[in-house]
Amino acid sequence: MSTHRAVVLSKLGAPLTIEHLPTPSPTSGQLLVAPLISPVIAYQHALHSGERGNPLTFPLVPGTSTIGRPGDLVLIDPTLRGRDNPGVTSLQALYRMHPALDNTWHNGSWAERFLAPLENSSRLNEASLLGPKSAGARGYTLGQLGAITQLLVPYGGWRAANLRPGQTVAVAYASGAFGGSAIDVALGLGAGRVIALGRRNETLLPAIAALKSPYPGRVVPVVVTGDIKQDADAIQAATPGSTGLDPDATLVLMGGVRDNISLPYQPIMFKNITIKGRFMYCKEWVDELVAIVEAGSVSLERQQVRCFSLDDHAEAVEAAKNDAASGRGVVLTPVVEK
Template identity: 35%
Template sequence: MKAAVLKSFSAPLDIQDLPDPAPGTGEVVVDVVAAGVVSYAANVFNGSRNYPLELPIVPGPGGVGRVRATGPDATRLKPGDWVFIDSTIRSRDNVANPEQILLGWTFRTPAALPLHRTYHHGCYAEQVLAPAENVTPIGQIEPADAGRWAALGRLLVPFGGLLAGNLQAGETLVVNGGTGGFGSAGVAVALAMGAGRVVVTGRNQQTLEDLVARFGRRVRTVRVTGDETCDRQSICDAADGPIDMVLDFLPREASAAQVRAAVLSVKLGGRVILMGGLRGEQGYLGLNYNWLMHNETTVRGAWMYGRDAIPRMVQMVRAGLIDLGQFELAEFGLDEANEAVAYAAANARPRQLTVLRPDRGAINR
């Protein structure tokens, strides 16, 4: 099979021929048709993100394709089925506290190395080997639409956070840092789940206005200033009533004060879900013990999503609650993998979806 291989943090992806994978018990081989390229992929590949991974590796955390072959224990999956390939792989020998990796992307702890070395190569290839539980049928689609279905990877992350926070129909949600890719997708998912009002915070005024234009009166926006007290008041004013839940997607560059501005706006018994990227000293939020106790606030971290979220998201798309047409699609053939990485970095708009199509050669755009 042909694959885009990362051999060094100081060199571009190299298109090579690798042996075809073969499935064993509990495994599936999928012919990859579409795989998303995130805007920060270049920073993973040049090492500046400091993601733990062993080289050489075929990157590509997840995608869409068709089953090529299954292990002997498969009972439902069959060759030709259209499937979503979930990147979050969990160890099977410790169900209560499993090790986790992202397929073709990174591992979290040294104990996860056996997983990383077994399911090493991701979806920037013509074929990928994955655990059977990471392959979810999505029903029949047109091959030309596979790139849009790769948006499931964008939508599922905020969906996981909203499920972790138990968002209910009619509730008021704050999406803190809602002008990025995952944050803006979270707005769409929250509205599809029945949120009564979604308050979106961010610095990009044009993106905030675009969200209102797309989703209508249930969306309110707050352009943050960096003044914690002022921003918290603006969030409360935009909500115009009790705030039930905060979904935080603030990036690495944000401050703890920006997180607190949203967290401290929740009502008695409110919930806060943290899915953002704060690191180092900025990750120390400085939340007051007494306030948390008396306000009965639940603060929870959420990483990715549970497996049950995937078929539920597929149902939402099939029902028309989520429109995959909201994304601006740019597709590249596998031979153009480096061009795709550069394009994704230069076009990091919330609705932009950059996709590799291993089923095609160079694509005329």
């Protein structure tokens, strides 16, 4: 096809429109993908309005990752990495961090065709993931496969923390899409107990309810108030035999927090606490998680996903905003297979 349909954002605060764009011809190291599933993130509305403050290139085709076809079914990782310098990174269609990457790859996957770096593709075992349970396959839907990119972020955090089977871990905060995914991944990797921290019972308890049945006793909700002593006592009560952050523990900082934080120097020093920052994940970890999902160690069974057509992009953005606390996913389906 010489042209294809795409959702376009002309500038911050402008309405999204459907336009016909020239279909690019991939060159060496590039992959032209027909997106079947393109996730809509919970803060997509704030990204487009400018409230989020992410630097972007315009005009922009949104969409930070995809499950699609250049032939075989593949996952496209949205984390761009410099080929000559892996320390140079950016997030495709989400956060402009380096001109050399963004000038080539700034458009995303809310389109009938999507140009991606070849090295960002991971082949998916379609028969194993989408085949019927009666045949011994997982029986997932395409929409559920879209959750893999959401699981990747906390997987990067747990890999950075060197999570080992049987350990007790805490997720702050556990409600919402990424918090719930962090619990899913921790349990799949063998965590003995997950302390799920949240600000309000009315959002925390529904978010972890689906995990309590398959993992009885391993997910413990704790509502935090902001009172340091009260919260510390509540966390210790949820971890019998522990004093909270035990000696040689690891704290991994992830997410889009913009403010600085203060840390208690002496407890960190005396307890030999390791503190790490982790931006996304390494490329090889993508293939690791895909293999773990294909093996069934991390399940997509509980993933609830609402699908919207490319023409219904505005409704999809609104649904993602409204469903943020529930952990339910929202995706666009730019190309529908017959």
